[in-house]
Structure formats: C-alpha cells, structure tokens
Amino acid sequence: MELTKDEKYVRDCITKIYPQLQINARNVCGAAYNKHGGDLLALCIEYYLKKDIEYQLKVINDGKLEHFITHMMNFQLKHATTKFYHQYRKHHEKQREWLPNYDYGLVEDFERPFSDEVSDVMQCIEHMRKELNPYEGMLITEYVLNELNFQEISKKYNIAYYHLKRDLEEVLLNIKKTCGKLR
Numbered sequence: 001m002e003l004t005k006d007e008k009y010v011r012d013c014i015t016k017i018y019p020q021l022q023i024n025a026r027n028v029c030g031a032a033y034n035k036h037g038g039d040l041l042a043l044c045i046e047y048y049l050k051k052d053i054e055y056q057l058k059v060i061n062d063g064k065l066e067h068f069i070t071h072m073m074n075f076q077l078k079h080a081t082t083k084f085y086h087q088y089r090k091h092h093e094k095q096r097e098w099l100p101n102y103d104y105g106l107v108e109d110f111e112r113p114f115s116d117e118v119s120d121v122m123q124c125i126e127h128m129r130k131e132l133n134p135y136e137g138m139l140i141t142e143y144v145l146n147e148l149n150f151q152e153i154s155k156k157y158n159i160a161y162y163h164l165k166r167d168l169e170e171v172l173l174n175i176k177k178t179c180g181k182l183r
Contacts, residue, residue: 010056014045017066021045024070028077036077039088044072124179132171139168140175 003011014021025041026033048056048069059068076084129140142148142156150168154161 004053006053006057010049010053010060013060013065014048020066021069024066025073028070028073036084036088040073040077040084041069043084043087044069044076047072120182121179124182125175128175128178136167136171139164139171143168143172 021041022037025037029035029037029040048059059065076082077089079085080090125140125144129137132140138157139153142153143150148156150161150165153159153168154164157164
C-alpha cells in the first residue's frame, strides 16, 4: 500500500514528536508506565491515524498534535468505557489475587496501621472530657467514643431528645473550638 504525500507528512510529524509523546505517556501512566505505556501510546496514535486525513492535517497545522494525542492518552487510561480499558487494563485488574496464606516475602499485613497510637485530637478530646461535668462527660463518652446516635442515648438515659441534642451540640462546639486546631 502506497502512502500519499499527506499521509507521509503526518507520519513524519508524528515521528518528530514521538520522543515527547513517550515522555507524556510516562507522565500519564505514572507507575503503570511499564505495564501500559507503550500500548496506550500505540493505541492513541492508531486512533489519530484512523481519522480523516483532512482532520489530521488540521490538527498538525493548528500545532495541536502533541496535545491531541496526550489528551487522548489521558482519556483512554482513566475511563472505564474506553477501548484501552476493555482490551488492556480490565484484564490486568481482574487478575490480581491476594492469597492470605502465601508468603510474599517482606510484605507485612496490618489490619489497622498505628491503631495502638492515640492521635493528638483524641488526646485533646479525652482531656476535655475529664474536665467536663459528669452529664457533659457522659454525652461525649456515648456520642464520640461509643458512637451512639442521639436516639440511642435518649432511650438509654431517658433524656428528652431535644435537650440531649442541644446540650451535646453545645459541648461539641466547645471541644471543636479547642481541639479543632490539632487536625
């Protein structure tokens, strides 16, 4: 198949910017470049070359060739409805399994990292709770630490819902003013 003069010109323009397109593909893919980068770039160039020759020339004449292909790479990589996703990424995403009894070497499995450490905010809340009167301390203990909602606390202590909510919101506002800076 013989290429026309315009088709040769388009391919020459792609050849000139190809090293920059590889850099852009590396930036778009990030850590997944070794897995997806070459395929993504090839697919986007193929899409570009399948467009009408007039459109290809218009993109080149407007100076948008690099931008056009890079934009297409972004779109193809990040959306789950694209050809690239269905032909390349979907298969790889569905293959990964984590076997709980397999020795992966230096990988450590933490259920909740740093779960034994108490944050500064929680230390502040605990300090404030100890300084409150017993009623306000109980509200904070039940609502913040035990994670009960207003209805559960109201039933448990036989306190009117409205008063409970009003008092708790006031106490929480005071604690937020004091401990909110520690976030």
